[in-house]
């Protein structure tokens with residue numbers, strides 16, 4: 013197989029190529045061998061966290077002063093493609109632990125908050141979650157209903173419910189978004205950084221069986237007079253909506269890069285399979301209609317990666333816009349889902365079984381179209397900008 017056709021290496025300089033190969037080797041040795049089992053058994057692998065920490069992945073994009081490696085945005089994109097190709101659950105864990113929790117903490121936290129939590133998050137000693145979505149507040153984040161009622165001594169008591177919270181069942185620390193005054197609308201929303209070992213919090217697994225990301229922990233969190241100290245505000249009271257949007261916007265690059273990884277894995281599996289499978293006396297890969305699909309998968313893979321790299325370069329230059337992120341997440345996640353769908357089809361009945369990886373890739377790809385802003389929300393962001401321009 014001519015893997016050079018779909019690997020990113022020829023787009024990278026020697027140092028970047030070496031970096032990509034290091035993360036790829038880590039994924040192949042430590043993540044990919046467990047990807048099928050954790051999906052089938054619906055198990056969160058705690059050892060995975062230690063492996064990610066030991067490989068320097070959890071601290072990758074964080075500043076060195078907090079134990080991070082100071083990855084550039086392009087290195088982040090390269091790493092998340094490799095993680096996405098190896099194991100969607102591991103990539104999703106990093107997106108929350110590092111992308112949403114640690115990076116928001118590094119950006120908005122006080123020195124005391126950073127001192128307490130960044131080291132344990134980077135070393136994998138603590139697990140973090142980002143508790144934003146509620147049953148009645150999904151895409152419309154500003155309508156969240158969880159309250160953090162101010163108390164006379166400056167502390168708060170939180171009441172409400174969050175759901176679909178990745179790592180929620182086992183997180184040691186959480187960024188919780190709640191309103192200090194529902195009458196203030198989005199100006200009441202406040203981010204809090206709280207440890208989870210206290211009264212007033214009930215955690216239950218999400219009901220039902222997830223379509224994909226089955227080796228991840230998704231929980232419902234119910235707060236009843238949950239105490240929050242005055243010093244546990246993350247950033248400023250009333251500015252939590254901005255914290256949430258900042259975290260989600262930044263995370264869209266890693267979700268898009270993860271989609272490139274899924275896309276690449278689907279193409280690689282399908283090239284291998286169609287070359288070996290014989291029907292009508294010849295390999296599937298020799299049929300022009302099959303080649304057409306493979307050619308489309310390869311072309312859209314490079315288009316997605318090109319958008320991801322462009323976004324990363326613009327982030328490094330301080331020039332990244334919401335439009336860059338929206339286009340990149342929209343295109344890369346939709347292209348990955350389409351490629352995974354082709355992969356299932358081209359495997360025939362084998363593609364319908366967990367004995368082959370492509371049905372898992374398809375199932376995992378669907379979540380990327382939903383979280384950190386659905387594809388429709390990305391189109392809404394772009395559409396509003398275009399309408400405002402005209």
Ligand SMILES: Cc1cc2nc3c(=O)[nH]c(=O)nc-3n(C[C@H](O)[C@H](O)[C@H](O)COP(=O)(O)OP(=O)(O)OC[C@H]3O[C@@H](n4cnc5c(N)ncnc54)[C@H](O)[C@@H]3O)c2cc1C
Nearest residue numbers: 142143144145150151176177178225379382383384386388
């Ligand atoms: C695997 C997984 C992990 C997740 N992890 C987390 C997590 O760690 N933390 C967290 O807080 N949340 C998490 N979520 C939740 C996720 O962020 C939300 O599901 C997502 O924001 C969409 O919200 P919703 O499900 O309520 O859908 P809704 O907002 O109800 O949307 C339903 C449909 O309507 C469409 N829609 C909504 N508004 C518009 C509009 N204005 N125009 C056009 N179409 C629209 C949407 O695109 C979607 O297709 C996770 C979800 C999944 C699947």
